[in-house]
Amino acid sequence: MVKEIKNGRLYFDGCDTVELAKNYGTPVYVMSQTDIEDKMNAVHKDFLDKYPNTHAAFASKAFCTTAMLKICEKNGFSIDVVSGGELFTAIKAGFPGEKIEFNGNNKQLSEIEMAVDYGVGTFIIDGLQEIPLIEKVCKEKGKKVNAIIRITPGVAASTHDYIVTGKKDSKFGVPLDDDVFFPLVKQAIDSEYINFRGLHMHIGSQLFENDAFVKATNVLVDNVAEIKKRFGADTYELNVGGGFGAIYINEERKPYSFFLDPIMETIYKRFDEMGMARPEVGIEPGRSIVAEAGITLYTVGQIKDVKGIRKYVAIDGGMYENIRPALYQAEYTGVVANKADAVHDQTVTLCGKCCESGDIIIQNAKVPGDIEAGDIFATYSTGAYGFSMASNYNSNPTPGVVLVHNGKSAWAVKPQTYEQLMQNQEIPADIM
Numbered sequence: 001m002v003k004e005i006k007n008g009r010l011y012f013d014g015c016d017t018v019e020l021a022k023n024y025g026t027p028v029y030v031m032s033q034t035d036i037e038d039k040m041n042a043v044h045k046d047f048l049d050k051y052p053n054t055h056a057a058f059a060s061k062a063f064c065t066t067a068m069l070k071i072c073e074k075n076g077f078s079i080d081v082v083s084g085g086e087l088f089t090a091i092k093a094g095f096p097g098e099k100i101e102f103n104g105n106n107k108q109l110s111e112i113e114m115a116v117d118y119g120v121g122t123f124i125i126d127g128l129q130e131i132p133l134i135e136k137v138c139k140e141k142g143k144k145v146n147a148i149i150r151i152t153p154g155v156a157a158s159t160h161d162y163i164v165t166g167k168k169d170s171k172f173g174v175p176l177d178d179d180v181f182f183p184l185v186k187q188a189i190d191s192e193y194i195n196f197r198g199l200h201m202h203i204g205s206q207l208f209e210n211d212a213f214v215k216a217t218n219v220l221v222d223n224v225a226e227i228k229k230r231f232g233a234d235t236y237e238l239n240v241g242g243g244f245g246a247i248y249i250n251e252e253r254k255p256y257s258f259f260l261d262p263i264m265e266t267i268y269k270r271f272d273e274m275g276m277a278r279p280e281v282g283i284e285p286g287r288s289i290v291a292e293a294g295i296t297l298y299t300v301g302q303i304k305d306v307k308g309i310r311k312y313v314a315i316d317g318g319m320y321e322n323i324r325p326a327l328y329q330a331e332y333t334g335v336v337a338n339k340a341d342a343v344h345d346q347t348v349t350l351c352g353k354c355c356e357s358g359d360i361i362i363q364n365a366k367v368p369g370d371i372e373a374g375d376i377f378a379t380y381s382t383g384a385y386g387f388s389m390a391s392n393y394n395s396n397p398t399p400g401v402v403l404v405h406n407g408k409s410a411w412a413v414k415p416q417t418y419e420q421l422m423q424n425q426e427i428p429a430d431i432m
């Protein structure tokens, strides 16, 4: 375990978190390289080593930094990007272009140009107007790209509504209506600038069941068969997306094999039955790689006891560095890092410093009775969609990210400064 309690303090990947807070300041995100690599090793053991012709792309949106992308490269992972900025991060990290997959439901011409220039390995086409854009760019540049088409499999996964993506009413993927989907596939197959390789799905996030995955995989393969029947075209690649659940509170983490064994069995069985060569299979895990690898350290400030109602404990961060509780009622737990041995039996509301009543990090946090200003609070499982969703609300600079690894620590991202916050602001004197 990368989390340990020693001498009454929380240690994370061998580092004393109270010392980290002192040396790097708070609020600060802390990421454990050991935990990230443990999760990546599990993907190797349960999937990549077990099944030939497979690949795993880290969904970089979960935690997109150059250091993280280096860890991906070192551990044999591809990555998935959904924007010019994520692609630029990959370029800055020197990430190999052929191992980048480009997702996104509204790719801009400039982003497509950037991706074609960098030699991105696979475009994941997510709409009817995307093919002409890709063709325009490829024609100009004399290039051809690999592409798979993201479908909306029409399967409802059980998770929070905002992170369900596979049901029919979705902004993601191409709906499987006969007169919409097949003409698009035909267009991709016939394009002289596109090498059509197959189909993609991503049914949702924070999933702990495998039945929706299997159902949606069957929908993918149904369409493989239909594409073969209608156009005589083979499918070489299927991508089953991400969404494998991570532990935030006390969920029971499922091994990758729990999801991927039945998916692979379905794919192999059905391709064998059709007499088609087994395809390459890709996955796109995000949170299951990085969520548990991250903690956030805060310093406790104001404590307000609203008599008979609740006690508010304010920390020096808030919704600008962790929007998930406000965005979709995400829940967290944590510990007072400098009193980690003490009984945490007082319920308080851990709130941030932003001007919103909804700026709550933990609605019912358990803390020791003697919690006081100056204590260090550590929120667990903040490694996914924390830093990457940070904003500058209330003109708060975004906190930095410290990478820790076997007792060593270093900045992976330095905290933003006030000067950086101001650097693009102008006072347009001549029109005022």
Ligand SMILES: *Cc1c(COP(=O)(O)O)cnc(C)c1O
Binding pocket: 059, 061, 062, 080, 103, 202, 204, 205, 206, 241, 242, 243, 244, 284, 285, 286, 287, 288, 384
């Ligand atoms: C968000 C997303 C993922 C990763 O989801 P996690 O829940 O973080 O694993 C993978 N693929 C696509 C297309 C996504 O949008």
